[in-house]
Amino acid sequence: MDSTHLEALAQEERDRQGKYKRRIFCCTSTACLSAGAAITHNTLDQALAQCQCDEEEAEIVPTGCMGLCSQGPLVRVEIQNHAPLLYGNVSADVAQQIVTEHIPLSANEEDALDDDSIDATTPHDFMHLRASGAKKSLERFIIPLDSPFFAKQVRVVLTETGQINPEKLDDYLAHDGYQALAHVLAEMSPEDVCEEILNSGLRGRGGAGFPTGLKWKLANQELASEKYVIVNGDEGDPGAYMDRTVMEDDPHRVLEGMIICAYATGATSGYLYIRGEYPIAIRRIRRAIQAARRRGILGKSVLGTEFSFDAEIRIGAGAFVCGEETALIHSIEGQRGIPRIRPPYPTAAGLRDRPTVINNVETMANVPSIINKGAAWFASIGTDKSKGTKVFALAGQLRNTGLIEVPMGITLQEIVYEIGGGVPEGREFKAAQTGGPSGGCIPKAHLDTPIDYESLRQLGSIMGSGGLVIIDDSTLMPDFARFFIDFCVDESCGKCVPCRVGTVQIREQLDKIIGGNAGPEDLDRLENLCNVVKKTSLCGLGQSAPNPVLSTLKYFRDEYEALLKVKTADVTNN
């Protein structure tokens, strides 16, 4: 299949979708499924069938994440020429009502369809619906789409997420899917692609923030009979699920980015390494690969060009350290997922000792948009050194939790209070934890810091893969630090001594402090130990394992001090 055929298929799908007067999107992502979305989806389907309306009246589209996970299951109703309606907490009853209320079309809506003065940008007037006799009860479930939660977001990676059926290649095509790939293959040399990505300023979204274009360029320059591309989908940070969402809800976007990367670097095969805990992501990516192969997007001569590339899935079996690139390579090679020292870097000697580019899912998902809209457009979003957007999994003690995509440079203040809606009643914001167990916490005083790689590092945290957990005053910071150290002890591969023994000793030290058995000197020792582990560990896991302790020590030292044994001297002084 070539690119003209691709365009034809896209048009066909657009035409098909355009026939429907109503399109009801039901979120079937993991978060909504755990809130009961399977029943919701089923009910919608059955209710529509019972309507016995014309086929063109409506279709139910299972989609990916719509973002506001805390209000799941979510259902979005799109009526032609109307702004969409978003319903939250859609139980079976509510789903039934949604169908009965919207289909068949009320007379007013029927009118509106013909009313040229109303266009898709018109804010939805719920009164309009009420006038048509909609029950008051449904009103409660409406989530305003112009709320800050949505309005503050900028969607690049999540453009199609929640808009398309992730299991339908054609739906992706209808949303300009694989246009970037077609363009790259037709118009650009591999070096051009590397240059374009370099110019966009895209940096690795996995944590360290290495310039993606530079990585591609290094691999491109290697001479080797075989090269590999690996998409790192081993999202192990507790509290982070951005990559899972992208893989589940827009798998073709990831594949498209991967194929473009392969073209740019000269790789002929690649692997998507996906966490074993993500069965849905595995299934959807697997289907996406099969569909892409059938359509000639993967395999021999991609889109009818001379370029060939194929991808396979490798399933991780539960090891956080496999997020580290050399450990991940070992894991794909069927070995213990243990990091090795670098150099050599994977771009020179990676999988099976061949040049290998490893990029995180979110990084890859940015690529099609950069190609489609240009490096300059991408570089216009974000800050000086951190370009584009970042997807965060917003969790913890907040009103609105879920998945958000924001421009780099947005402040934590905006995220917490505007997008997140602030901490629930009666609680006080204490800190925001970014970067998971490798990151650190940011106290209230620094909430106005713009989010980018450098400023987070300066605060003692990291961007990480994008977990953002809000902690309120009910959590004690030493306890919280211990939670992360416990995680690192459990996830340490055991190869190097600072991480293997050091993390255990940090935990011992914390236990001593939390148990009220420590003196002031123990805080210094803890800090020193953390610095040793940070400085001497072999891989990123060990090097960043002490971050949660160090950052809580930095900003909440008083909480630690409060736990210390009162010195005998002090007692006598009193």
Place this chain on the structure above:
Amino acid sequence: MIVPNKTATGNQHPSGDERFKKIDNQLRRLKYEKDALLEILNSAQELFGYLSEDLLIYIAKQLHVPLSRVYGVATFYHMFTFEPLGEHTCIICTGTACHVKGANRIIEAISDKFSISAGETTPDGLFSLTIARCLGSCGLAPVVVLDGQVRGKETPETVTRRAWEIVAFSKDKQAEGS
């Protein structure tokens, strides 16, 4: 290309268990590449529910990978287990969000109710309690998976009650059977 000779008798598991045939099929699909070890172990865990010694020996032999390495790899990853799980399972997410929202209290409650620690199975083999590193449903924290069904916004009370009901139902059925 060049394939080292396979031993005449080493090609099938003597038990004739259908699940071994599925493993064989996958081995063939992955061309008996040593790289495929993790994939095979994943499938084996899925098919058998746990990795027995016999199974690991079989895989080592089929892939021509040293048994020591198979054992080393299998013990490295969390998802592999070496004993059969209980009839019913309860997985509790301990990701940051769930932690912050009290996952520990759920674990304690279940441990209390069933007198087992995390990672253990009740002596009657009916119920296992396991812990997961973030299931990625942080928006609905705390999250629990009971017999494969993901449930969000749980409390210690709701989980223990539901788990107790499931197990009691099995016990009743057992009693009827006997």
Place this chain on the structure above:
Amino acid sequence: MLNIVIDGQPIEVQPGTTIMEASRANGIDIPYLCYHPDLSISGGCRLCMVEIEGRADPVPSCGQACQDKMVIHTQSKQLSQLRREIIDLFLADHPLDCVICEKAGSCLLQKYAYEYGLTKTSHKFNVSRSLYQDDNPFFVRDHKYCILCSRCVRACSEIVGADAIEIVGRGFESHVATPFDGPMIDSTCVFCGSCVQVCPTAALMPVSRAGKGREWEMERIETICGYCGVGCKIEYALKDGEICYAQGVSEQSVNGDFLCTKGRYGWDFATNPDRLANPMIRRDIAYQLGLTDEPWELPEISPLKVRQPKIGDSFIETDWDTALNLVAERMKDIVQTHGPNAVMGLASARCTNEENYLFQKFIRAGIGTNNVDHCARL
């Protein structure tokens, strides 16, 4: 060739040489525990970190290839401090049994603890592994002394190819194990003891040396192994004239640190009570010579058909003069009666060049025949 500077010393190296290799070749001592010149790079012990000018953080010298004009420092206050902290962490997981430990004196961890002035750990002492396995007569595995440097695992896989052991589990709980932690004999172990040789601590110790003495009390003699034709150099450690253990000799040898099972463990035959101590004459000959009063005849049954025949049943001991004179006389008779070609000499592939030379000289120049052969063909 690349030009680098290590600790102020200008050094020329081949491309691909690591900083560790360049330093060792030039007598610059960098501490290490997991590095071994014959094994792949692990980088896990973190002790061999060095500073490279222009780089913010120290790098492990074992894995870092030299680059032209690199300026390297192997000693500095910062490095000493970090190394001390790392040893401190090792000691938190390793019993300080040096007073009774048989590895004392050759234990690398002890060496560095001494060099960096650590008498004990400053952390909470917490041994992760307490397994003690003495399931074979070759070596004992005492896991509490293991520092997980993985040298044994690498030697077993990369040199011996036996792949008997692997690190299992992970993190603090990981340990070196056979499949399913079974006894060594059930694994693919060939008991070559290469793991014992490369172990830097007392985690792997030869059984034969238990209780026999301390490292510094031992006399060491280097020789060539007497088994197969490879010619491995072996060092025997002796105390009071008794062999305690044998090990490979890495310098100027074909085998490096490595030996096979027979070479490393098969030396105790030398003191077996079956050893022949005196010349012996068969009883029927001895009777003829009047050395014994009892008449005797060689039994018809083959010595191979009898379970462990006793040599004393058929022979009496005598002195060298008697035995050698008897041989010389009989030999003379045969040569004089049947000619020199009635004598056949069978030399030995297990004797020295000197002995074989003398043997064939005796057969050729003494007896006068070329009937001299040995088991080169057998």
Place this chain on the structure above:
Amino acid sequence: MTNSIHEIRDADCIFITGSNTAESHPVISYEVIRAVRRGAHVIIIDPRRIPLVEHATLFLQIKPGTDIYVFLAIMHTIIREGWADEAFIVERTEGYADFKVDLERYTPEYASLVSGVPVEQIEAAARIYALGGRKSGQSCYDDSHGHSMILYAMGITQRSNGTDMVMTLANLAMLCGQIGKPSTGVNPLRGQSNVQGACDVGCLVDVFPGYQRVTNATSRNALAQAWGVETLPGEVGLTIVEAMRAVSDGSVRAVYVMGENPMMSDPNTNHVEQALRGLDLLIVQDIFPSETAHLAHVILPAVSSLEKDGTITNTERRVQVIQPVLPAQGNAWTDWQIISELAIRFDKQTGRERNQGYWQYNSAKAIFEELSGVTPIYGGMNYSRLSGEGLQWPCPDAEHPGTPILHVGKFSRGLGKFNPVVAHDPAEQPDEEYPLILTTGRVLYHYHTGTMTRRSEPLAWREPRGYIEINAEDAAHVNLKDGHAVVVTSRRGSIRTRAKISENVPAGTVFLAFHWREAPANMLTQDFALDPIAKIPEYKVCAVRLDNPRA
């Protein structure tokens, strides 16, 4: 070996045949493993699935004794495909044209039919060996094609056509130019610590020290002069197997055995025993009361290798000095002391006059000085030069650094000669009465006839008893299970041992090690067909039958 042990690790391809390297030469197998880990290909041609097969790219499992067909077919393929090193052949060799003609009929298809090895494997082996292919990684040699090394041992030589086999391997190496360079060559692995040295210093029937022919009058006279005797015998002597026959017909009357155990190591034990019993004088000089010692008239106690000094020469021709580690046991003497004392007495008995001290040396070093004087290949060696890592011969003069690689630039004889070889089948073939082929060899934990290793506690613990490896199919025919007693019978004798059901041997082949006095393998082997030139018996192939004593 034409090359050195250390070069193995750098080879691109290692071709191993007739050598169970991992068990008989473990430390050499370590070199092979290193090469494998660096990405080298290993090709193994053997009837048994030996331990190194686990690490091999190609395993050509031949029917015992059919390897010659495979070697010839490999060369046939190399010539057919144009993989031969034409430049090397033109420049360095002769006789290629005739040789080539003879090879035409040995097609891979023919070899496959005879040996049971698939044609593709033969062709793949030919390509990898000839071109020195690698599995992965970079060759450390900057060469147009990779470096391939042949390793072989007794599996090749202990055959009725052993000389042909060795010549075939030499032909193969020359055909591909895989000789005279590092990590190439034809490399026999010698079985015992000083088998190389014993040959070098003249313990062979046809050569004096340094391989000077006994039939060559010039050498003979020169040596007679050096040794201060009028003449030296000029006819080739009797090899051990020939001598055993000569004992039977009465022409050999006395045998002086130094550190050997023919009762266990020589083929057709019943015949050996019968011969030894018929001797007028059997002297056994040993460290243990061996099976042979039981038949001796006089036993002379010697010291073991741990108790003496001297030099030994390893398989890569490296002469190294040994040191005494332990004191002599009892009244044992070193072998050289015994020989010299005996020689003095013999001279006295025969009334021969010699210079004082003719047989008397004050040290092994003194003997070596004499030895190097009459052994040109050792000419430049002395104890001080040999300390440390020793020297590899030829080392003709005091300045010569030794020779790690033979045939560099030029063969010892000038041009390398291609010797046309015709394939022969083993002398004894299985038939209805003796349907199986027995092949003999060693196990890792024991050495030769077991006199030393079976008296070593840890080694005896690991491998206490003998066994015969039998394929499950053959075992089923006689209803044998693993561990059962089994009686093995050949035309020459019969032994009883334990059955080990094993996938290591194909159906139709059984394997027995010769370390076990309770089940001496050589009771079964044949001594009627020797290699016509090397006079080596065919230990590796004889016909046997299995019987289940319970039946």
